[in-house]
Amino acid sequence: MPGGLSVRTLVAAVYLPSVIYSVGQGAILPVVALSARALGASVGVAGLVVALVGIGQICADLPGGALAARVGERNAMVAASAVAAVALVACLLARSLWLLAPAIFVTGMSGAVWQLARQSYLTEVVPVAVRGRAMSTLGGMQRVGMFIGPFVGAGVMHFVGMSGAYAVHLVAAVTATVALLLVPDVGRHHRAVGAGSTPSVVRRYWPVLRTLGLAVLLVSAVRASRQVVVPLWAEHVGLDATTISLVYGVSGAVDMLLFYPAGKVMDRYGRTWVAVPSMVVLGASHLLLPLTHAAGTLLAVAILMGFGNGMGAGVVLTLGADVAPAEGRPAFLGAFRLAADSGTAAGPAIVSAVSAATALAPAVVAMGAVAALAVAALRLWIPRQVRGRT
Numbered sequence: 001m002p003g004g005l006s007v008r009t010l011v012a013a014v015y016l017p018s019v020i021y022s023v024g025q026g027a028i029l030p031v032v033a034l035s036a037r038a039l040g041a042s043v044g045v046a047g048l049v050v051a052l053v054g055i056g057q058i059c060a061d062l063p064g065g066a067l068a069a070r071v072g073e074r075n076a077m078v079a080a081s082a083v084a085a086v087a088l089v090a091c092l093l094a095r096s097l098w099l100l101a102p103a104i105f106v107t108g109m110s111g112a113v114w115q116l117a118r119q120s121y122l123t124e125v126v127p128v129a130v131r132g133r134a135m136s137t138l139g140g141m142q143r144v145g146m147f148i149g150p151f152v153g154a155g156v157m158h159f160v161g162m163s164g165a166y167a168v169h170l171v172a173a174v175t176a177t178v179a180l181l182l183v184p185d186v187g188r189h190h191r192a193v194g195a196g197s198t199p200s201v202v203r204r205y206w207p208v209l210r211t212l213g214l215a216v217l218l219v220s221a222v223r224a225s226r227q228v229v230v231p232l233w234a235e236h237v238g239l240d241a242t243t244i245s246l247v248y249g250v251s252g253a254v255d256m257l258l259f260y261p262a263g264k265v266m267d268r269y270g271r272t273w274v275a276v277p278s279m280v281v282l283g284a285s286h287l288l289l290p291l292t293h294a295a296g297t298l299l300a301v302a303i304l305m306g307f308g309n310g311m312g313a314g315v316v317l318t319l320g321a322d323v324a325p326a327e328g329r330p331a332f333l334g335a336f337r338l339a340a341d342s343g344t345a346a347g348p349a350i351v352s353a354v355s356a357a358t359a360l361a362p363a364v365v366a367m368g369a370v371a372a373l374a375v376a377a378l379r380l381w382i383p384r385q386v387r388g389r390t
Helices: 007-038 043-071 073-093 095-127 128-160 164-182 189-193 196-206 212-236 241-256 260-269 271-292 295-311 316-321 331-357 360-381
Strands: none
Touching: 007 043, 007 073, 007 095, 007 164, 007 196, 043 073, 043 095, 043 196, 043 331, 073 095, 073 164, 095 128, 095 316, 095 331, 128 164, 128 241, 128 260, 128 316, 196 331, 196 360, 212 241, 212 271, 212 295, 212 316, 212 331, 212 360, 241 295, 260 271, 260 295, 271 295, 271 316, 271 360, 316 331, 316 360
16 A cells, blocks of 8 residues: 555554444444333333434544544544443443443443544545545445444344343454554554644634534435435335335445445545535435335335445545644544534434424435535535645
């Protein structure tokens, strides 16, 4: 790889730990609500417990940036893994919601620190000429892990029950940490450029955060909404749970396979050539979804959604890396991730609010309109020039 960083080092230091940790994250996601219900939670409270994962991510974005700036990216990931391990032991031992809920919140915080530190590390060490591929591969590894995780969790739960999913995440977090510690901390010489408090960095770069950050918030809202509208609309048209899972799985598989081509296009033609078409396809598929009334047509639209989402693999990570300053980089990326994670939380919330006020179909169409706003914002605010390696 250009810049003296070998592919082997990049795989060992970033991609392998990333996919391992993501397997654990994927393993617990399907069972968090079930765990809450088993402890006596209502459906609404169980949904809130699930939401604590995303809330934890939002709450940790800015502190995570400050932590990475202070101790370095690898040390931040090791610390996050240790905290996650404690939280997962708490999940295994939980006999009430008062222990389960805060433990789930902490797993979300730990995941945010992992994501931020990996992005900051790649921004430091990867040359700009291959940044798109590097970032899209990072996003792809997370997709692969999240796709595999539920199957691994299901296999373990077959033998030990629901606690098996949390055990998978615990083992994955420990294994990912060991993988981190087995390779040199090649990013350690970059820590000096992490100076600058988070408030001062946010004030200094507020013009970028309020413009491109808003565009990224809109993008993340649309991308997150697909995870809600596909199963809800499938249930609305009368599909059974098995068919819904199959439709969702096929869409996810299409999404997962496109990360490297997306990165190559970003590096060769620019970020706009990936970001804008991704939102156009996702917006169009949201508008088409209410027109489906059977498994075949719904599957076709779900595949289109997966294609649109996969086209944009890594684009948010890459845009953050492009505009991140050399001084205060981790703090800036924490603020940038806050915009993205806020959008991830906002997308399903918009669907829920519009559905409650009107019906599901208008809610799906509303997200198509959000995609149109995202297209306009991306075309206006994506930088025409990309920062070189600093």
